[in-house]
Amino acid sequence: MTTDSPRRVVPQPDELTQPFWDAVAEGRLMAQRCQQCGFYSHPPRIICNECHSFDLKWEPVSGKGKLYSYEVMHMQSITGFEDRVPYRTVLVELDEQPKLLFLGYLPGADDGSLTLGMPMEVFFEKIEGTDQTLPQFRPAK
Amino acid sequence: MVWEGKGKTAVVGIGLSKLTRRPEAPLGALALDACRAAIEDAGLKPEDIDGICTYPDQPFAGAGRRDGEDLVNALFLMNHGGLAPDIKWYAQISTGMIASAPIEGVNALISGAAKYVLFWRAMHIPKGTYNSFRSYSAGGDGQFGAVYGHVHGYQTHAIAYRHYLNKYHQNREKMAALVTNSRRNANLNPGAFFYNQPMSVEDYLNARMIAEPMCLFDCDVPIEGCTAIVMTTADRAKDLKNKPAYIAGYGQNTAHRPEYLTYMVDSYLDAGRPHVGKIYERAGMGPKDIDVAELYDGFAPSTLYWLEAAGFCGEGEALDFVQNGNVSLEGSLPVNTFGGSLSEGRLHGMGHLAEAVRQVTDRADKRQIKDANTAIAIDGSPLLRGSGMIFTREP
Ligand SMILES: [Zn+2]
Numbered sequence: 001m002t003t004d005s006p007r008r009v010v011p012q013p014d015e016l017t018q019p020f021w022d023a024v025a026e027g028r029l030m031a032q033r034c035q036q037c038g039f040y041s042h043p044p045r046i047i048c049n050e051c052h053s054f055d056l057k058w059e060p061v062s063g064k065g066k067l068y069s070y071e072v073m074h075m076q077s078i079t080g081f082e083d084r085v086p087y088r089t090v091l092v093e094l095d096e097q098p099k100l101l102f103l104g105y106l107p108g109a110d111d112g113s114l115t116l117g118m119p120m121e122v123f124f125e126k127i128e129g130t131d132q133t134l135p136q137f138r139p140a141k
Numbered sequence: 142m143v144w145e146g147k148g149k150t151a152v153v154g155i156g157l158s159k160l161t162r163r164p165e166a167p168l169g170a171l172a173l174d175a176c177r178a179a180i181e182d183a184g185l186k187p188e189d190i191d192g193i194c195t196y197p198d199q200p201f202a203g204a205g206r207r208d209g210e211d212l213v214n215a216l217f218l219m220n221h222g223g224l225a226p227d228i229k230w231y232a233q234i235s236t237g238m239i240a241s242a243p244i245e246g247v248n249a250l251i252s253g254a255a256k257y258v259l260f261w262r263a264m265h266i267p268k269g270t271y272n273s274f275r276s277y278s279a280g281g282d283g284q285f286g287a288v289y290g291h292v293h294g295y296q297t298h299a300i301a302y303r304h305y306l307n308k309y310h311q312n313r314e315k316m317a318a319l320v321t322n323s324r325r326n327a328n329l330n331p332g333a334f335f336y337n338q339p340m341s342v343e344d345y346l347n348a349r350m351i352a353e354p355m356c357l358f359d360c361d362v363p364i365e366g367c368t369a370i371v372m373t374t375a376d377r378a379k380d381l382k383n384k385p386a387y388i389a390g391y392g393q394n395t396a397h398r399p400e401y402l403t404y405m406v407d408s409y410l411d412a413g414r415p416h417v418g419k420i421y422e423r424a425g426m427g428p429k430d431i432d433v434a435e436l437y438d439g440f441a442p443s444t445l446y447w448l449e450a451a452g453f454c455g456e457g458e459a460l461d462f463v464q465n466g467n468v469s470l471e472g473s474l475p476v477n478t479f480g481g482s483l484s485e486g487r488l489h490g491m492g493h494l495a496e497a498v499r500q501v502t503d504r505a506d507k508r509q510i511k512d513a514n515t516a517i518a519i520d521g522s523p524l525l526r527g528s529g530m531i532f533t534r535e536p
Contacts, residue, residue: 008288009274009278009281009288010278011278011285012278012279014280017284041403043284043285043401045400068304068406069303069304070300071296071299071303071352071353072352072353072522073290073291073352074350074351074353075293075352077274078273078287078293079274079277080327082288089300091402099403099406099408101403101405102285103286103291103402110353116307134288136289
Protein backbone atom coordinates (compact mmCIF):
# COMPACT_ATOMS: atom_id res chain seq x y z
CA MET A 1 0.00 0.00 0.00
CA THR A 2 1.34 3.43 -0.87
CA THR A 3 1.28 6.24 1.64
CA ASP A 4 -1.29 8.23 -0.33
CA SER A 5 -3.59 5.28 -0.89
CA PRO A 6 -7.06 6.78 -1.18
CA ARG A 7 -8.79 3.55 -0.30
CA ARG A 8 -10.84 3.73 2.87
CA VAL A 9 -13.51 1.74 4.62
CA VAL A 10 -16.97 2.27 3.11
CA PRO A 11 -20.30 1.53 4.76
CA GLN A 12 -22.27 -1.57 3.92
CA PRO A 13 -25.87 -0.34 4.21
CA ASP A 14 -28.67 -2.71 5.17
CA GLU A 15 -32.44 -2.38 5.02
CA LEU A 16 -32.53 -0.35 8.23
CA THR A 17 -29.68 2.03 7.39
CA GLN A 18 -30.21 2.52 3.62
CA PRO A 19 -32.32 5.69 4.04
CA PHE A 20 -29.54 7.28 6.08
CA TRP A 21 -26.97 6.70 3.34
CA ASP A 22 -29.39 7.72 0.56
CA ALA A 23 -29.86 11.08 2.32
CA VAL A 24 -26.11 11.46 2.88
CA ALA A 25 -25.56 10.93 -0.85
CA GLU A 26 -27.78 13.99 -1.38
CA GLY A 27 -25.92 16.01 1.25
CA ARG A 28 -28.52 15.67 4.00
CA LEU A 29 -28.06 14.34 7.54
CA MET A 30 -30.92 12.36 9.08
CA ALA A 31 -31.56 10.46 12.26
CA GLN A 32 -34.28 8.08 13.30
CA ARG A 33 -36.94 9.70 15.43
CA CYS A 34 -39.56 8.02 17.59
CA GLN A 35 -43.03 9.01 16.43
CA GLN A 36 -44.45 8.41 19.90
CA CYS A 37 -42.07 10.36 22.14
CA GLY A 38 -39.81 12.30 19.78
CA PHE A 39 -36.56 10.63 20.90
CA TYR A 40 -33.77 10.44 18.31
CA SER A 41 -31.73 7.26 17.84
CA HIS A 42 -28.28 6.96 16.29
CA PRO A 43 -26.92 4.51 15.22
CA PRO A 44 -30.24 3.25 13.85
CA ARG A 45 -32.27 0.94 16.05
CA ILE A 46 -35.44 -1.08 15.70
CA ILE A 47 -36.88 0.14 19.00
CA CYS A 48 -36.96 3.46 20.83
CA ASN A 49 -34.60 3.40 23.82
CA GLU A 50 -36.74 5.96 25.61
CA CYS A 51 -40.37 4.73 25.31
CA HIS A 52 -39.83 1.32 23.63
CA SER A 53 -42.04 2.11 20.65
CA PHE A 54 -41.19 0.47 17.34
CA ASP A 55 -42.56 3.46 15.45
CA LEU A 56 -39.33 5.13 14.31
CA LYS A 57 -39.07 7.32 11.21
CA TRP A 58 -36.23 9.16 9.50
CA GLU A 59 -36.19 12.93 10.06
CA PRO A 60 -33.65 15.60 9.13
CA VAL A 61 -31.29 16.84 11.85
CA SER A 62 -29.36 20.11 11.90
CA GLY A 63 -25.84 18.66 11.79
CA LYS A 64 -24.91 21.30 14.38
CA GLY A 65 -23.64 20.31 17.76
CA LYS A 66 -20.81 20.36 20.25
CA LEU A 67 -17.59 18.42 20.46
CA TYR A 68 -18.24 15.85 23.18
CA SER A 69 -14.72 14.41 23.06
CA TYR A 70 -12.11 13.02 20.70
CA GLU A 71 -9.16 10.66 20.59
CA VAL A 72 -5.97 10.66 18.57
CA MET A 73 -5.38 7.29 17.00
CA HIS A 74 -1.79 6.03 16.71
CA MET A 75 -2.26 2.34 15.96
CA GLN A 76 -2.02 1.02 12.42
CA SER A 77 -4.69 -1.55 13.07
CA ILE A 78 -7.58 -0.52 10.82
CA THR A 79 -7.59 -1.26 7.12
CA GLY A 80 -7.53 1.90 5.04
CA PHE A 81 -6.30 3.98 7.96
CA GLU A 82 -2.84 2.45 8.55
CA ASP A 83 -1.05 5.17 6.65
CA ARG A 84 -3.15 7.98 8.09
CA VAL A 85 -1.99 7.76 11.70
CA PRO A 86 -2.01 9.81 13.75
CA TYR A 87 -5.53 10.97 13.05
CA ARG A 88 -8.42 12.09 15.21
CA THR A 89 -11.85 10.60 15.66
CA VAL A 90 -14.35 13.07 17.05
CA LEU A 91 -17.59 12.47 18.88
CA VAL A 92 -20.18 15.17 18.33
CA GLU A 93 -23.31 15.66 20.40
CA LEU A 94 -26.02 17.16 18.20
CA ASP A 95 -28.04 20.14 19.42
CA GLU A 96 -31.29 18.21 18.97
CA GLN A 97 -30.85 15.99 22.03
CA PRO A 98 -28.36 15.21 24.81
CA LYS A 99 -26.20 12.19 23.93
CA LEU A 100 -27.35 12.14 20.31
CA LEU A 101 -23.83 11.29 19.19
CA PHE A 102 -22.16 11.04 15.80
CA LEU A 103 -18.58 10.00 15.10
CA GLY A 104 -16.35 11.71 12.55
CA TYR A 105 -12.81 11.56 11.21
CA LEU A 106 -10.38 14.47 11.18
CA PRO A 107 -7.00 13.94 9.51
CA GLY A 108 -3.85 14.81 11.40
CA ALA A 109 -2.38 14.83 14.88
CA ASP A 110 -3.59 16.89 17.79
CA ASP A 111 -2.77 20.47 16.80
CA GLY A 112 -4.54 22.07 19.73
CA SER A 113 -7.39 23.27 17.55
CA LEU A 114 -10.04 21.14 19.21
CA THR A 115 -11.60 22.08 22.54
CA LEU A 116 -14.26 19.97 24.18
CA GLY A 117 -17.61 21.67 23.98
CA MET A 118 -16.72 23.75 20.93
CA PRO A 119 -19.41 24.17 18.24
CA MET A 120 -19.15 21.66 15.42
CA GLU A 121 -20.92 21.35 12.08
CA VAL A 122 -21.49 18.59 9.59
CA PHE A 123 -19.96 18.56 6.12
CA PHE A 124 -20.09 15.93 3.46
CA GLU A 125 -16.93 14.25 2.27
CA LYS A 126 -16.72 12.23 -0.90
CA ILE A 127 -14.20 9.45 -0.34
CA GLU A 128 -11.58 9.71 -3.06
CA GLY A 129 -11.71 6.95 -5.62
CA THR A 130 -15.22 5.85 -4.65
CA ASP A 131 -18.81 6.99 -5.10
CA GLN A 132 -19.21 7.03 -1.35
CA THR A 133 -20.08 10.14 0.64
CA LEU A 134 -19.70 10.32 4.43
CA PRO A 135 -21.05 12.88 6.86
CA GLN A 136 -18.08 14.42 8.71
CA PHE A 137 -17.76 17.03 11.42
CA ARG A 138 -15.46 20.05 11.78
CA PRO A 139 -15.29 23.09 14.04
CA ALA A 140 -18.17 25.40 13.05
CA LYS A 141 -17.22 28.39 10.94
CA MET B 142 -31.27 -6.21 53.10
CA VAL B 143 -28.32 -8.50 53.68
CA TRP B 144 -28.40 -11.45 51.33
CA GLU B 145 -29.37 -14.77 52.85
CA GLY B 146 -26.61 -16.44 50.82
CA LYS B 147 -23.89 -14.39 52.54
CA GLY B 148 -21.04 -16.59 53.73
CA LYS B 149 -22.72 -19.80 52.56
CA THR B 150 -20.21 -20.51 49.80
CA ALA B 151 -16.46 -20.12 49.46
CA VAL B 152 -13.56 -20.35 47.06
CA VAL B 153 -11.30 -23.18 48.18
CA GLY B 154 -8.80 -23.55 45.33
CA ILE B 155 -6.99 -21.41 42.76
CA GLY B 156 -5.07 -22.53 39.68
CA LEU B 157 -3.23 -20.66 36.98
CA SER B 158 -1.72 -21.89 33.76
CA LYS B 159 1.48 -20.46 32.37
CA LEU B 160 0.80 -16.96 30.98
CA THR B 161 2.47 -16.30 27.64
CA ARG B 162 2.53 -13.33 25.30
CA ARG B 163 1.96 -15.58 22.27
CA PRO B 164 0.28 -18.98 22.05
CA GLU B 165 2.78 -21.73 22.88
CA ALA B 166 0.34 -24.54 23.60
CA PRO B 167 -3.31 -25.13 22.67
CA LEU B 168 -5.62 -23.05 24.85
CA GLY B 169 -7.39 -26.23 25.91
CA ALA B 170 -4.13 -27.55 27.37
CA LEU B 171 -3.70 -24.37 29.40
CA ALA B 172 -7.29 -24.62 30.63
CA LEU B 173 -6.69 -28.21 31.75
CA ASP B 174 -3.47 -27.11 33.50
CA ALA B 175 -5.28 -24.33 35.36
CA CYS B 176 -8.29 -26.48 36.27
CA ARG B 177 -6.17 -29.38 37.51
CA ALA B 178 -4.05 -26.97 39.55
CA ALA B 179 -7.16 -25.41 41.14
CA ILE B 180 -8.62 -28.84 41.99
CA GLU B 181 -5.31 -29.99 43.47
CA ASP B 182 -4.95 -26.74 45.38
CA ALA B 183 -8.36 -27.38 46.92
CA GLY B 184 -7.22 -30.84 48.00
CA LEU B 185 -9.81 -32.48 45.77
CA LYS B 186 -9.71 -34.98 42.95
CA PRO B 187 -11.03 -34.19 39.46
CA GLU B 188 -13.83 -36.73 39.93
CA ASP B 189 -15.08 -34.72 42.94
CA ILE B 190 -16.06 -31.87 40.62
CA ASP B 191 -19.75 -32.21 39.79
CA GLY B 192 -20.50 -28.65 38.68
CA ILE B 193 -18.73 -26.51 36.07
CA CYS B 194 -19.09 -23.03 34.65
CA THR B 195 -17.17 -20.70 32.38
CA TYR B 196 -17.33 -17.45 30.50
CA PRO B 197 -15.93 -18.61 27.16
CA ASP B 198 -16.33 -15.53 24.92
CA GLN B 199 -13.21 -13.88 23.54
CA PRO B 200 -12.58 -10.19 22.99
CA PHE B 201 -11.94 -10.56 19.27
CA ALA B 202 -14.09 -11.45 16.30
CA GLY B 203 -14.29 -14.94 14.88
CA ALA B 204 -13.52 -17.02 17.99
CA GLY B 205 -15.13 -20.41 18.35
CA ARG B 206 -13.74 -22.23 15.35
CA ARG B 207 -12.73 -25.21 17.46
CA ASP B 208 -13.39 -25.92 21.11
CA GLY B 209 -10.07 -25.89 22.95
CA GLU B 210 -8.30 -23.99 20.20
CA ASP B 211 -9.43 -20.37 20.47
CA LEU B 212 -11.89 -20.72 23.37
CA VAL B 213 -12.71 -23.36 25.95
CA ASN B 214 -16.37 -24.27 26.37
CA ALA B 215 -17.98 -26.20 29.22
CA LEU B 216 -18.10 -29.27 27.00
CA PHE B 217 -14.32 -29.29 26.65
CA LEU B 218 -13.82 -29.78 30.38
CA MET B 219 -16.72 -32.20 30.53
CA ASN B 220 -15.11 -34.32 27.83
CA HIS B 221 -11.44 -33.99 28.75
CA GLY B 222 -11.25 -32.92 32.40
CA GLY B 223 -11.63 -36.33 34.03
CA LEU B 224 -14.34 -34.82 36.21
CA ALA B 225 -17.24 -36.62 37.86
CA PRO B 226 -18.83 -38.94 35.29
CA ASP B 227 -22.19 -37.43 36.12
CA ILE B 228 -21.92 -33.64 36.00
CA LYS B 229 -24.88 -32.37 38.03
CA TRP B 230 -24.88 -28.79 36.85
CA TYR B 231 -23.12 -26.65 34.26
CA ALA B 232 -23.42 -23.19 32.76
CA GLN B 233 -21.80 -21.14 30.07
CA ILE B 234 -22.32 -17.43 30.59
CA SER B 235 -22.04 -14.52 28.18
CA THR B 236 -24.04 -11.93 30.08
CA GLY B 237 -22.72 -9.44 32.61
CA MET B 238 -18.98 -9.98 32.82
CA ILE B 239 -16.57 -12.75 33.82
CA ALA B 240 -17.67 -13.04 37.47
CA SER B 241 -21.19 -13.72 36.23
CA ALA B 242 -20.15 -17.34 35.72
CA PRO B 243 -18.91 -17.95 39.30
CA ILE B 244 -21.99 -16.03 40.49
CA GLU B 245 -24.08 -18.74 38.83
CA GLY B 246 -21.79 -21.29 40.48
CA VAL B 247 -22.60 -19.78 43.87
CA ASN B 248 -26.30 -20.04 43.11
CA ALA B 249 -25.91 -23.67 42.05
CA LEU B 250 -24.09 -24.51 45.30
CA ILE B 251 -26.68 -22.79 47.47
CA SER B 252 -29.50 -24.54 45.63
CA GLY B 253 -27.80 -27.89 46.17
CA ALA B 254 -27.47 -28.54 42.45
CA ALA B 255 -23.77 -29.32 42.83
CA LYS B 256 -21.26 -29.95 45.62
CA TYR B 257 -17.99 -28.75 44.10
CA VAL B 258 -18.04 -26.22 41.28
CA LEU B 259 -15.11 -25.57 38.97
CA PHE B 260 -14.95 -22.23 37.16
CA TRP B 261 -12.36 -21.22 34.58
CA ARG B 262 -11.66 -18.37 32.22
CA ALA B 263 -9.38 -19.07 29.27
CA MET B 264 -8.00 -16.20 27.19
CA HIS B 265 -6.64 -16.60 23.69
CA ILE B 266 -4.51 -14.38 21.48
CA PRO B 267 -5.06 -15.04 17.80
CA LYS B 268 -2.04 -15.28 15.51
CA GLY B 269 -0.99 -12.15 13.69
CA THR B 270 -1.92 -8.66 14.79
CA TYR B 271 -4.19 -8.74 17.76
CA ASN B 272 -7.25 -6.58 17.65
CA SER B 273 -7.25 -5.36 14.08
CA PHE B 274 -9.93 -4.54 11.53
CA ARG B 275 -9.20 -5.90 8.07
CA SER B 276 -12.02 -5.08 5.71
CA TYR B 277 -12.80 -2.32 3.26
CA SER B 278 -16.46 -2.31 4.15
CA ALA B 279 -18.30 -2.16 7.45
CA GLY B 280 -21.83 -3.28 8.24
CA GLY B 281 -23.96 -3.19 11.37
CA ASP B 282 -23.07 -0.46 13.84
CA GLY B 283 -19.59 -0.46 12.32
CA GLN B 284 -20.88 1.46 9.32
CA PHE B 285 -21.09 4.44 11.68
CA GLY B 286 -17.65 3.84 13.23
CA ALA B 287 -15.17 1.88 11.12
CA VAL B 288 -15.72 4.25 8.18
CA TYR B 289 -14.18 6.94 10.41
CA GLY B 290 -11.24 4.79 11.50
CA HIS B 291 -12.92 4.06 14.80
CA VAL B 292 -13.23 0.38 15.66
CA HIS B 293 -11.46 -0.56 18.88
CA GLY B 294 -12.49 -0.58 22.50
CA TYR B 295 -9.39 1.39 23.37
CA GLN B 296 -10.52 4.20 21.07
CA THR B 297 -13.89 4.43 22.76
CA HIS B 298 -12.19 4.32 26.17
CA ALA B 299 -9.82 7.08 25.04
CA ILE B 300 -12.77 9.28 24.04
CA ALA B 301 -14.46 8.69 27.40
CA TYR B 302 -11.19 9.27 29.27
CA ARG B 303 -10.55 12.62 27.57
CA HIS B 304 -14.08 13.66 28.48
CA TYR B 305 -13.45 12.59 32.09
CA LEU B 306 -10.13 14.45 32.33
CA ASN B 307 -11.69 17.58 30.89
CA LYS B 308 -14.83 17.46 33.00
CA TYR B 309 -12.96 17.09 36.29
CA HIS B 310 -9.96 19.28 35.39
CA GLN B 311 -7.54 16.40 35.72
CA ASN B 312 -4.47 15.44 33.70
CA ARG B 313 -3.20 12.13 32.40
CA GLU B 314 0.22 12.54 34.05
CA LYS B 315 -1.38 11.76 37.41
CA MET B 316 -2.18 8.26 36.14
CA ALA B 317 1.51 7.39 36.50
CA ALA B 318 0.91 6.90 40.24
CA LEU B 319 -1.67 4.17 39.69
CA VAL B 320 0.09 2.39 36.84
CA THR B 321 3.54 2.31 38.47
CA ASN B 322 1.96 1.12 41.72
CA SER B 323 0.46 -1.82 39.84
CA ARG B 324 3.83 -2.60 38.32
CA ARG B 325 5.48 -2.48 41.74
CA ASN B 326 2.91 -5.02 42.93
CA ALA B 327 3.49 -7.21 39.87
CA ASN B 328 7.20 -7.21 40.69
CA LEU B 329 6.18 -9.10 43.86
CA ASN B 330 4.00 -11.54 41.92
CA PRO B 331 6.04 -14.37 40.32
CA GLY B 332 3.04 -15.29 38.14
CA ALA B 333 2.84 -11.83 36.59
CA PHE B 334 3.89 -11.26 33.01
CA PHE B 335 5.92 -8.20 34.08
CA TYR B 336 7.33 -9.81 37.24
CA ASN B 337 10.91 -8.95 36.31
CA GLN B 338 10.30 -5.56 34.74
CA PRO B 339 10.07 -2.48 36.96
CA MET B 340 8.47 0.72 35.66
CA SER B 341 9.32 4.26 36.70
CA VAL B 342 7.13 7.34 36.47
CA GLU B 343 9.40 8.48 33.62
CA ASP B 344 8.84 5.17 31.81
CA TYR B 345 5.11 5.81 32.02
CA LEU B 346 5.32 9.42 30.88
CA ASN B 347 7.58 8.50 27.96
CA ALA B 348 5.45 5.60 26.73
CA ARG B 349 4.19 5.73 23.18
CA MET B 350 0.61 6.74 22.58
CA ILE B 351 -2.00 4.21 21.55
CA ALA B 352 -5.08 6.41 21.36
CA GLU B 353 -4.48 9.77 23.06
CA PRO B 354 -4.94 10.42 25.90
CA MET B 355 -4.20 6.71 26.50
CA CYS B 356 -0.64 5.43 26.19
CA LEU B 357 0.72 1.91 25.94
CA PHE B 358 0.85 1.45 29.71
CA ASP B 359 -2.79 2.46 30.12
CA CYS B 360 -3.67 -0.72 28.22
CA ASP B 361 -3.37 -4.20 29.70
CA VAL B 362 -1.01 -6.75 28.25
CA PRO B 363 -2.84 -9.38 26.16
CA ILE B 364 -1.76 -12.87 27.07
CA GLU B 365 -2.62 -16.48 26.44
CA GLY B 366 -3.58 -18.29 29.60
CA CYS B 367 -6.22 -19.55 31.96
CA THR B 368 -7.25 -19.08 35.57
CA ALA B 369 -9.51 -21.47 37.46
CA ILE B 370 -11.12 -21.59 40.88
CA VAL B 371 -12.95 -24.26 42.83
CA MET B 372 -15.92 -23.30 44.97
CA THR B 373 -18.02 -25.21 47.43
CA THR B 374 -20.47 -24.68 50.26
CA ALA B 375 -19.20 -23.24 53.56
CA ASP B 376 -19.84 -26.47 55.48
CA ARG B 377 -17.89 -28.59 52.97
CA ALA B 378 -15.14 -25.96 52.82
CA LYS B 379 -14.34 -26.48 56.51
CA ASP B 380 -13.05 -29.97 55.77
CA LEU B 381 -10.67 -28.92 52.98
CA LYS B 382 -7.02 -28.02 53.26
CA ASN B 383 -7.10 -24.28 52.42
CA LYS B 384 -8.65 -21.51 54.43
CA PRO B 385 -11.90 -20.71 52.63
CA ALA B 386 -12.49 -17.29 51.08
CA TYR B 387 -16.17 -16.79 51.88
CA ILE B 388 -18.37 -15.06 49.33
CA ALA B 389 -20.25 -12.33 51.14
CA GLY B 390 -22.05 -10.80 48.18
CA TYR B 391 -22.08 -10.45 44.43
CA GLY B 392 -23.49 -8.19 41.76
CA GLN B 393 -23.85 -7.64 38.05
CA ASN B 394 -24.16 -4.38 36.20
CA THR B 395 -27.60 -4.25 34.67
CA ALA B 396 -28.64 -0.60 35.01
CA HIS B 397 -28.18 1.90 32.22
CA ARG B 398 -26.61 -0.64 29.95
CA PRO B 399 -25.25 1.63 27.27
CA GLU B 400 -25.16 1.16 23.54
CA TYR B 401 -22.40 1.23 20.98
CA LEU B 402 -21.83 4.99 20.94
CA THR B 403 -23.18 6.03 24.30
CA TYR B 404 -20.83 3.74 26.16
CA MET B 405 -18.18 6.33 25.51
CA VAL B 406 -19.91 8.85 27.67
CA ASP B 407 -20.00 9.84 31.29
CA SER B 408 -22.55 7.33 32.52
CA TYR B 409 -19.99 5.49 34.61
CA LEU B 410 -21.48 6.61 37.91
CA ASP B 411 -25.10 6.03 36.86
CA ALA B 412 -24.21 2.48 35.91
CA GLY B 413 -21.40 1.81 38.38
CA ARG B 414 -22.99 2.95 41.62
CA PRO B 415 -26.04 0.66 41.54
CA HIS B 416 -23.78 -2.20 40.43
CA VAL B 417 -21.36 -1.91 43.34
CA GLY B 418 -24.33 -0.97 45.52
CA LYS B 419 -25.86 -4.41 44.94
CA ILE B 420 -22.62 -6.10 46.00
CA TYR B 421 -22.43 -3.96 49.13
CA GLU B 422 -26.09 -4.45 49.99
CA ARG B 423 -25.91 -8.22 49.72
CA ALA B 424 -22.76 -8.28 51.84
CA GLY B 425 -24.19 -5.79 54.32
CA MET B 426 -21.13 -3.59 53.79
CA GLY B 427 -19.98 -0.27 52.44
CA PRO B 428 -16.71 1.15 51.15
CA LYS B 429 -15.38 1.70 54.69
CA ASP B 430 -15.60 -2.05 55.35
CA ILE B 431 -13.31 -3.00 52.45
CA ASP B 432 -9.64 -3.75 53.23
CA VAL B 433 -8.40 -4.53 49.70
CA ALA B 434 -9.81 -3.53 46.30
CA GLU B 435 -9.07 -5.41 43.08
CA LEU B 436 -10.62 -3.13 40.45
CA TYR B 437 -10.52 -4.04 36.79
CA ASP B 438 -7.94 -2.28 34.69
CA GLY B 439 -8.16 -3.67 31.17
CA PHE B 440 -7.75 0.02 30.48
CA ALA B 441 -6.35 2.02 33.39
CA PRO B 442 -9.15 4.64 33.46
CA SER B 443 -11.65 1.90 34.37
CA THR B 444 -10.00 1.58 37.78
CA LEU B 445 -10.60 5.31 38.33
CA TYR B 446 -14.26 4.90 37.46
CA TRP B 447 -14.62 1.93 39.80
CA LEU B 448 -12.90 3.78 42.65
CA GLU B 449 -15.54 6.49 42.38
CA ALA B 450 -18.49 4.20 41.67
CA ALA B 451 -17.56 2.06 44.68
CA GLY B 452 -17.47 5.13 46.91
CA PHE B 453 -13.77 4.94 47.81
CA CYS B 454 -13.48 8.57 46.77
CA GLY B 455 -15.71 11.30 45.40
CA GLU B 456 -16.81 11.93 41.82
CA GLY B 457 -13.89 13.07 39.66
CA GLU B 458 -11.40 12.62 42.50
CA ALA B 459 -9.86 9.23 41.70
CA LEU B 460 -6.68 10.62 40.12
CA ASP B 461 -6.02 12.55 43.33
CA PHE B 462 -6.97 9.57 45.48
CA VAL B 463 -4.32 7.33 43.89
CA GLN B 464 -1.46 9.76 44.67
CA ASN B 465 1.03 9.59 47.57
CA GLY B 466 0.97 5.83 47.92
CA ASN B 467 -2.64 5.80 49.05
CA VAL B 468 -3.43 2.70 46.94
CA SER B 469 -0.09 0.97 47.55
CA LEU B 470 0.37 -2.17 49.65
CA GLU B 471 1.13 0.16 52.57
CA GLY B 472 -1.65 2.63 51.78
CA SER B 473 -5.11 3.22 53.17
CA LEU B 474 -6.74 1.20 50.35
CA PRO B 475 -4.43 -1.25 48.58
CA VAL B 476 -5.59 -1.53 44.94
CA ASN B 477 -4.70 -4.23 42.41
CA THR B 478 -2.22 -5.76 44.82
CA PHE B 479 -1.15 -8.41 42.28
CA GLY B 480 -0.37 -5.96 39.47
CA GLY B 481 -3.74 -5.79 37.79
CA SER B 482 -4.36 -6.72 34.18
CA LEU B 483 -1.95 -3.93 33.28
CA SER B 484 1.03 -5.75 34.76
CA GLU B 485 -0.03 -9.31 35.51
CA GLY B 486 -1.75 -9.83 32.18
CA ARG B 487 -5.17 -9.76 30.61
CA LEU B 488 -7.09 -12.45 32.42
CA HIS B 489 -10.29 -10.44 32.16
CA GLY B 490 -10.82 -9.89 35.86
CA MET B 491 -9.86 -13.40 36.90
CA GLY B 492 -6.55 -12.16 38.24
CA HIS B 493 -8.51 -9.70 40.35
CA LEU B 494 -10.81 -12.39 41.67
CA ALA B 495 -7.99 -14.82 42.46
CA GLU B 496 -6.02 -12.14 44.29
CA ALA B 497 -9.03 -11.09 46.38
CA VAL B 498 -9.29 -14.74 47.44
CA ARG B 499 -5.58 -14.88 48.31
CA GLN B 500 -5.70 -11.67 50.36
CA VAL B 501 -8.48 -12.82 52.71
CA THR B 502 -6.81 -16.23 53.18
CA ASP B 503 -3.23 -15.03 53.81
CA ARG B 504 -1.96 -16.55 50.57
CA ALA B 505 -0.62 -13.41 48.89
CA ASP B 506 3.01 -13.94 49.97
CA LYS B 507 5.03 -10.72 49.78
CA ARG B 508 1.93 -8.80 48.73
CA GLN B 509 -0.11 -9.88 51.72
CA ILE B 510 -2.03 -7.08 53.41
CA LYS B 511 -1.96 -7.70 57.14
CA ASP B 512 -5.37 -8.48 58.61
CA ALA B 513 -7.13 -8.26 55.26
CA ASN B 514 -10.57 -9.41 56.33
CA THR B 515 -12.50 -8.23 53.28
CA ALA B 516 -11.63 -7.84 49.61
CA ILE B 517 -13.73 -6.69 46.68
CA ALA B 518 -13.07 -7.82 43.11
CA ILE B 519 -14.83 -6.11 40.23
CA ASP B 520 -14.37 -6.79 36.53
CA GLY B 521 -15.42 -4.94 33.41
CA SER B 522 -15.89 -1.19 33.30
CA PRO B 523 -18.82 0.86 34.56
CA LEU B 524 -18.77 2.49 31.12
CA LEU B 525 -19.99 -0.77 29.69
CA ARG B 526 -20.73 -3.67 32.01
CA GLY B 527 -19.27 -5.54 34.93
CA SER B 528 -19.67 -8.09 37.68
CA GLY B 529 -18.04 -8.59 41.04
CA MET B 530 -17.85 -10.18 44.47
CA ILE B 531 -16.84 -9.41 48.03
CA PHE B 532 -14.76 -12.08 49.80
CA THR B 533 -14.34 -12.35 53.54
CA ARG B 534 -12.04 -14.15 55.96
CA GLU B 535 -14.96 -15.20 58.19
CA PRO B 536 -18.36 -16.38 56.92
ZN1 LIG C 1 -39.99 6.78 21.94
